[in-house]
Amino acid sequence: MKLEQVSETTWAIVDASTYGNVGCIKLPKSVIVIDTGMTPPLAKKFRKLIHKEVGEPITDVILTHYHSDHVFGTQVFQDCTLIASSAMAAIYPELLNNRWSPEGIQELKEYYVQNDPAFAEQLKDLRIITPTQTFEDSMTLGKENEVHIQHTGGHTAGHSTVYLNTERVLFAGDLVFCQQYPYAGDQTNNPLEWMRAFEEILKMPVEIIVPGHGPLCGKEEIQIQLAYFKKLETWIKAQLSEEISLEKVLQTVDSSPTPPYDLKADPRLKFSIERWYTFYSQDEG
Numbered sequence: 152m153k154l155e156q157v158s159e160t161t162w163a164i165v166d167a168s169t170y171g172n173v174g175c176i177k178l179p180k181s182v183i184v185i186d187t188g189m190t191p192p193l194a195k196k197f198r199k200l201i202h203k204e205v206g207e208p209i210t211d212v213i214l215t216h217y218h219s220d221h222v223f224g225t226q227v228f229q230d231c232t233l234i235a236s237s238a239m240a241a242i243y244p245e246l247l248n249n250r251w252s253p254e255g256i257q258e259l260k261e262y263y264v265q266n267d268p269a270f271a272e273q274l275k276d277l278r279i280i281t282p283t284q285t286f287e288d289s290m291t292l293g294k295e296n297e298v299h300i301q302h303t304g305g306h307t308a309g310h311s312t313v314y315l316n317t318e319r320v321l322f323a324g325d326l327v328f329c330q331q332y333p334y335a336g337d338q339t340n341n342p343l344e345w346m347r348a349f350e351e352i353l354k355m356p357v358e359i360i361v362p363g364h365g366p367l368c369g370k371e372e373i374q375i376q377l378a379y380f381k382k383l384e385t386w387i388k389a390q391l392s393e394e395i396s397l398e399k400v401l402q403t404v405d406s407s408p409t410p411p412y413d414l415k416a417d418p419r420l421k422f423s424i425e426r427w428y429t430f431y432s433q434d435e436g
């Protein structure tokens with residue numbers, strides 16, 4: 152696990168050791184963390200690295216979205232203000248009643264005991280911690296409001312990005328999968344919001360992007376992903392206008408537009424196509 156310095160006052164772990172990428176911003180009197188990684192022990196290690204290489208105190212943690220690889224380390228930061236969009240926080244009650252209920256978490260742990268015992272060990276003490284501060288569209292932190300948190304939606308409902316305008320660094324969360332297939336299979340995924348967020352970022356003077364997965368990149372990565380999304384949208388709409396069933400579409404994903412870096416064999420492609428088919432068939436397009 153390597154905490155890499157991104158700019159004068161930002162750091163990130165982008166080596167996949169925390170599964171979802173994590174990062175932090177150092178303000179004059181405090182440190183702000185962005186996302187907490189996949190497991191409590193990994194988050195503990197991340198926090199130790201911040202203590203050693205960045206400083207203290209950590210006051211706020213911004214959660215970009217509810218996927219487990221970005222929030223399952225949150226209990227390690229329970230002494231901080233846990234910030235998320237209100238749309239993200241609104242998903243928690245349902246999660247806590249189903250997938251993340253005590254029984255649901257037990258099931259998850261048992262799955263890993265059977266399939267990946269080492270990983271199961273990491274989830275042993277997992278607790279689900281909910282956000283403690285929410286915002287509607289955007290909020291700012293820092294003395295000069297230099298940290299801008301923007302609700303974007305897209306990858307999931309309630310997704311947000313974090314931008315340090317003084318250094319032009321964007322923590323993009325899972326809006327950006329650098330050199331990886333952009334997973335769009337979440338049941339709350341909204342392709343229109345995702346593409347709108349891309350258009351907005353392209354207008355901003357962003358210089359460095361910390362993606363949710365993969366290495367640091369620049370805006371050219373967004374251009375690549377956006378071009379693909381537009382082609383995929385056209386393809387999905389064509390399937391719908393020809394009234395081809397979802398079942399049939401899923402059998403022909405190989406004829407869908409070629410994803411960036413030709414990552415066609417990725418099973419996430421199928422889930423993404425399934426979600427977009429459902430989304431556009433519900434007239435949301």
Ligand SMILES: [Zn+2]
Nearest residue numbers: 216218306325
């Ligand atoms: Zn995600």
